[in-house]
Amino acid sequence: RTVYVNGEYLPETEAKVSIFDRGFLMGDAVYEVTSVLDGKLIDFEGHKNRLERSLKELDMTAPVTMDELLEIHRKLVELNDIDEGGVYLQISRGADDDRAFEYPDPEKVKPTLVLFTQKKNLRNSASADKGYKVISIEEMRWARRDIKTVQLLGASMAKMAAHKVGCDDAWFVEDGYVTEGSSNNAYIVKDGKIITRQLSNKLLAGITRAAVLRFAAEAQMQIEERLFTIEEAQAADEAFSTSATAFVQPIVEIDGAALGDGTPGPVAKRLREIYLEEAMKLAV
Numbered sequence: 001r002t003v004y005v006n007g008e009y010l011p012e013t014e015a016k017v018s019i020f021d022r023g024f025l026m027g028d029a030v031y032e033v034t035s036v037l038d039g040k041l042i043d044f045e046g047h048k049n050r051l052e053r054s055l056k057e058l059d060m061t062a063p064v065t066m067d068e069l070l071e072i073h074r075k076l077v078e079l080n081d082i083d084e085g086g087v088y089l090q091i092s093r094g095a096d097d098d099r100a101f102e103y104p105d106p107e108k109v110k111p112t113l114v115l116f117t118q119k120k121n122l123r124n125s126a127s128a129d130k131g132y133k134v135i136s137i138e139e140m141r142w143a144r145r146d147i148k149t150v151q152l153l154g155a156s157m158a159k160m161a162a163h164k165v166g167c168d169d170a171w172f173v174e175d176g177y178v179t180e181g182s183s184n185n186a187y188i189v190k191d192g193k194i195i196t197r198q199l200s201n202k203l204l205a206g207i208t209r210a211a212v213l214r215f216a217a218e219a220q221m222q223i224e225e226r227l228f229t230i231e232e233a234q235a236a237d238e239a240f241s242t243s244a245t246a247f248v249q250p251i252v253e254i255d256g257a258a259l260g261d262g263t264p265g266p267v268a269k270r271l272r273e274i275y276l277e278e279a280m281k282l283a284v
């Protein structure tokens with residue numbers, strides 16, 4: 001693979017970042033994953049806007065302009081011949097000359113920008129056909145889940161806990177209510193109505209979430225943004241999650257309780273189809 005590090009396109013084995021990089025030492029970095037379909041970037045605009053917000057919340061600045069970022073994405077897709085997959089982007093606050101909690105002077109320390117591509121089958125997904133089994137797990141991440149940082153150990157632990165019991169993913173629960181999935185936003189469907197938690201600091205504002213809710217509204221589907229519990233989810237007709245690389249992922253079981261007939265539900269399947277069709281129109 002050819003990857004990008006701080007202005008250079010290099011073979012992945014030659015790319016280097018300092019051991020003092022704050023992304024490495026403190027998780028002081030933000031990221032985005034933009035999916036690629038037919039060699040095109042899906043909803044780059046959405047990812048760009050969220051990246052700018054994440055940076056702002058952490059008093060960080062990007063080392064290149066957003067137009068340059070788009071060009072770097074496109075060049076990596078081309079160099080690595082990505083027809084379907086994703087582009088991972090990370091901006092860390094950079095490498096100070098030692099370890100310290102305080103942010104270094106941005107005049108002296110430049111942020112580290114890294115991008116690499118991943119080849120993956122996204123459209124034809126066995127997981128989407130089969131549906132996911134999820135477990136619930138007590139929320140254990142930090143309180144600013146609205147910022148897309150690389151502090152992902154809570155998500156990793158949740159996924160491992162799910163795999164340990166033969167499930168695919170985990171939904172976090174805080175004060176009795178579902179916040180989101182380990183790496184996706186969570187939804188239930190009851191009597192045709194799509195229910196998902198309202199945005200706040202407690203969850204990430206998914207780019208796919210925004211697009212799916214927009215497409216659902218355009219298709220005259222009913223949407224309710226509110227809190228819901230695991231018990232309500234278990235009694236729902238369907239459930240699903242959304243993320244940039246899984247699009248709309250049906251969920252067929254929650255904490256051992258099958259939803260509906262235990263197969264992907266019609267609303268989730270339809271939303272996946274609509275998303276794939278509409279998202280291509282946003283591809284650049």
Ligand code: PLP
Nearest residue numbers: 183184185204206207208243244
């Ligand atoms: N929530 C969390 C915790 C995530 O990590 C992600 C994606 O990585 C999402 C939600 C979904 O966001 P998006 O649709 O922008 O991929």
